[in-house]
Amino acid sequence: MDHATPSSAATPALARVTKAACVGGGVIGGGWVARFLLAGIDVAVFDPHPEAARIVGEVVANAEAAYAALTDAPLPKPGTLTFRASIAETVAGADWIQESVPERLDLKRSVLAEIDAAARPDALIGSSTSGLLPSDLQAELRHPERFFVAHPYNPVYLLPLVEIVGGKATARETISEAIRLIEPTGMKGVAIDREIEAFVGDRLLEALWREALWLIKDGICDVETLDDVIRYSFGLRWAQMGLFQTYRIAGGEAGMRHFLGQFGPALQWPWTKLTDVVDLDEALVDRIASQSDAQNEGLSIRRLERIRDQNLVGILQALKGGDDGRGWGAGKLLADFEQGLWRQASAEAAGADALRPLTVRVSPSWIDYNGHMTEHRYLQVLGDATDQLLRFIGVDLAYVEAGASYYTVESHLRHLGEAKLGDRITATSRVLSFDGKRLHLFHRLTRSADGATIATGEHMLLHVERASGKAAPAADTILRRIAALAAAQAHEAAEAEAGRAIRPATPPADHAAAAAEANTSNRG
Ligand SMILES: NC(=O)C1=CN([C@@H]2O[C@H](COP(=O)(O)OP(=O)(O)OC[C@H]3O[C@@H](n4cnc5c(N)ncnc54)[C@H](O)[C@@H]3O)[C@@H](O)[C@H]2O)C=CC1
Numbered sequence: 001m002d003h004a005t006p007s008s009a010a011t012p013a014l015a016r017v018t019k020a021a022c023v024g025g026g027v028i029g030g031g032w033v034a035r036f037l038l039a040g041i042d043v044a045v046f047d048p049h050p051e052a053a054r055i056v057g058e059v060v061a062n063a064e065a066a067y068a069a070l071t072d073a074p075l076p077k078p079g080t081l082t083f084r085a086s087i088a089e090t091v092a093g094a095d096w097i098q099e100s101v102p103e104r105l106d107l108k109r110s111v112l113a114e115i116d117a118a119a120r121p122d123a124l125i126g127s128s129t130s131g132l133l134p135s136d137l138q139a140e141l142r143h144p145e146r147f148f149v150a151h152p153y154n155p156v157y158l159l160p161l162v163e164i165v166g167g168k169a170t171a172r173e174t175i176s177e178a179i180r181l182i183e184p185t186g187m188k189g190v191a192i193d194r195e196i197e198a199f200v201g202d203r204l205l206e207a208l209w210r211e212a213l214w215l216i217k218d219g220i221c222d223v224e225t226l227d228d229v230i231r232y233s234f235g236l237r238w239a240q241m242g243l244f245q246t247y248r249i250a251g252g253e254a255g256m257r258h259f260l261g262q263f264g265p266a267l268q269w270p271w272t273k274l275t276d277v278v279d280l281d282e283a284l285v286d287r288i289a290s291q292s293d294a295q296n297e298g299l300s301i302r303r304l305e306r307i308r309d310q311n312l313v314g315i316l317q318a319l320k321g322g323d324d325g326r327g328w329g330a331g332k333l334l335a336d337f338e339q340g341l342w343r344q345a346s347a348e349a350a351g352a353d354a355l356r357p358l359t360v361r362v363s364p365s366w367i368d369y370n371g372h373m374t375e376h377r378y379l380q381v382l383g384d385a386t387d388q389l390l391r392f393i394g395v396d397l398a399y400v401e402a403g404a405s406y407y408t409v410e411s412h413l414r415h416l417g418e419a420k421l422g423d424r425i426t427a428t429s430r431v432l433s434f435d436g437k438r439l440h441l442f443h444r445l446t447r448s449a450d451g452a453t454i455a456t457g458e459h460m461l462l463h464v465e466r467a468s469g470k471a472a473p474a475a476d477t478i479l480r481r482i483a484a485l486a487a488a489q490a491h492e493a494a495e496a497e498a499g500r501a502i503r504p505a506t507p508p509a510d511h512a513a514a515a516a517e518a519n520t521s522n523r524g
């Protein structure tokens, strides 16, 4: 496709998006709002729907719950969300404007014209359209060179793909800028070389959907069976490898040529009705709607969304461990995103003049059969507090990559209270003692709502040379930071709970005798 050259080549490139505008806050607009907010980007929204704020708020709440389970990496402080009364107010000053209004060419064109008139000339404007051509959408814009289709997948805050499609008047640089600027939100922008209705993903989905409707209409199966066929088989495959990589494996050692030779001719057989469009008459709509009602009995849309999100989080985390832990597909993207978050947190911690407490929220996957936060999650939060302190003293990813780190060699965890689903908990950390190789820490976990201590953790860490795995003195710069932190904390009251051991229990007399007897017979 011919792309225009940018009209303002002298404009310096934007370092990152800090202000986004979302025009349309429905299923997809709400998802974009959450994606931007959770990446620390401020978002202004315009949507004339009287309940837009409630709807967007519910999507954002779902997204927050999903992110709490998705990653332990330090997410940035969420951006601020504001609702505006007009498109002009919404887009003023925004770096990235995302249009997500209903799929009608006339409506989208008039909304885009309003956006174009009020936006900064260098602001990027993306449309969420599922199928309309970018050339048609940009035809009447004053600055069409900064317009493109940014087609996401539902839920936008968890599925990372966004198809970036330029029209005839889109500048080539706009496409590469869009891909670069969307990356810090955890998304993967994929440039589609030539514009075509429905781009790539929806072409494939539509083919499948068309065939599925025929299978239902012809009474071959019901909607539940059709969904089972997908989710128990190739649905699982497609989350981790696409069509071509999967079929390469299906060709066995002889590979893709063999696969094409064996199964290609089958395409000539009458297996598919893809070219015929099913007539969605009342009878078929009734059949599908009633089968769908039966399939989802007792499951509200919000519950289905939560189930979907929890499953997606699990899949993404599993993919993070793929390829022997290097990460695979969307899991590799998540791992790279988290590395970026850790680097950002390291840079912020190294520049900070005081150690900040760590605050986390108890997520659904942290709850056990007793209905409260399960044991190992306490250690996870304490470990994260240790990491936060290490970053503050300069033991960041660069230090670790250069060959040294602190390893925890002993921990004493005391459970003093319960944390329930959704509770915010805060970890404050102290240096109790240190020398060249050892670092002795104490963390206190409190429930943010009432300040009650729910756990304490006391840990001994050893500074280690990673290649040999042996203890070695820490760098002077690190020791100086530890000394400064310890001095800054010296005025705080001593931790009375520090240095405690677990005292052995003494059984009551009658049980003690039984225990002694059992002990003797076990030895015999
Ligand atoms: N729902 C999906 O699965 C996907 C939808 N898309 C695309 O996203 C876009 C939006 O679709 P949905 O979010 O599903 O629709 P939706 O109906 O959930 O949301 C549309 C929103 O736009 C608002 N709206 C209507 N006129 C407006 C105007 N003049 N200015 C601002 N807001 C206005 C409505 O009040 C509504 O909240 C469409 O282009 C669609 O093709 C893209 C990917 C997936």
Ligand SMILES: C[N+](C)(C)CC(=O)CC(=O)[O-]
Pocket (backbone or CB within 6 Å): 130, 152, 153, 154, 202, 205
């Ligand atoms: C149904 N749809 C065409 C709007 C779907 C999409 O565009 C992408 C998705 O999320 O499946």
